[in-house]
Amino acid sequence: MSVYFTPEMAVEYQADGFFLVRKLFTEGELHQVTDYIIENVINTGRLPVVQPHKTDRFLREWASQERFLDLVQPLLGPDLALWTVHCFYKPSVTGPRTPWHQDARYWAMKPVVTASVWLALEPVDEENGCMNVIPGSHLEEICQHHQIDDEKDQASLSLEIDNQKFDESKAISIVLDTGDCSVHHSHLIHGAKANNSGRSRHGLVLRYMPTSSIRTDGDLYLARGRDLSNGVNVYIQD
Numbered sequence: 341m342s343v344y345f346t347p348e349m350a351v352e353y354q355a356d357g358f359f360l361v362r363k364l365f366t367e368g369e370l371h372q373v374t375d376y377i378i379e380n381v382i383n384t385g386r387l388p389v390v391q392p393h394k395t396d397r398f399l400r401e402w403a404s405q406e407r408f409l410d411l412v413q414p415l416l417g418p419d420l421a422l423w424t425v426h427c428f429y430k431p432s433v434t435g436p437r438t439p440w441h442q443d444a445r446y447w448a449m450k451p452v453v454t455a456s457v458w459l460a461l462e463p464v465d466e467e468n469g470c471m472n473v474i475p476g477s478h479l480e481e482i483c484q485h486h487q488i489d490d491e492k493d494q495a496s497l498s499l500e501i502d503n504q505k506f507d508e509s510k511a512i513s514i515v516l517d518t519g520d521c522s523v524h525h526s527h528l529i530h531g532a533k534a535n536n537s538g539r540s541r542h543g544l545v546l547r548y549m550p551t552s553s554i555r556t557d558g559d560l561y562l563a564r565g566r567d568l569s570n571g572v573n574v575y576i577q578d
């Protein structure tokens with residue numbers, strides 16, 4: 341089992357819907373993947389921001405390493421699919437805000453069971469638009485979301501929770517150093533302010549589900565264990 345996962349983290353995940361892991365990687369261990377993303381996703385657009393793992397073997401294998409799987413296995417069980425990778429890079433000064441949302445509102449998965457690992461590839465704080473979360477909100481049902489007006493509001497996602505549905509004053513900021521990560525539940529209410537600072541905000545989000553959940557669009561990578569969907573899930577073949 342993971343040397344990074346502690347019983348306290350399991351308690352926090354149940355009660356708050358998230359937990360933090362400090363120094364999952366050293367800075368040195370992240371150079372290769374950070375350079376790879378900057379070159380292939382950010383600078384050249386050779387790979388997409390969302391789901392680069394579908395066509396890119398290096399990223400899917402990197403995202404399926406033991407360190408991540410050992411961290412999410414206590415939450416999701418031993419049969420695990422990596423189903424998306426999202427390069428959540430926000431440039432300095434112009435980085436858009438992330439509207440308040442619950443991830444499960446977006447996803448075609450049955451049942452929606454996902455733990456998302458948000459890994460900081462550089463320091464992330466209130467100035468450069470770290471994630472903000474509402475502790476305990478994962479225990480609620482999915483709230484009403486409305487479509488964002490793209491013309492008026494440059495945002496990184498298209499749906500936002502109606503603001504009377506939760507108490508924003510309860511939000512806490514997820515401040516991370518390079519190599520730290522947060523792990524959040526698919527029902528947790530979260531968002532991020534715009535990045536108006538002089539620093540970029542580089543995060544890599546990896547999402548895992550138990551293979552007993554069903555998702556049929558072919559973006560799953562069987563990262564550990566076996567398929568429990570009776571062959572309904574479609575997996576990327578290496």
Ligand SMILES: O=C(O)CCC(=O)C(=O)O
Nearest residue numbers: 428438443456458532545
């Ligand atoms: O990094 C952000 O701004 C938002 C990330 C997010 O919504 C997620 O990882 O589910």
Ligand code: NI
Nearest residue numbers: 441442443530
């Ligand atoms: Ni989200």
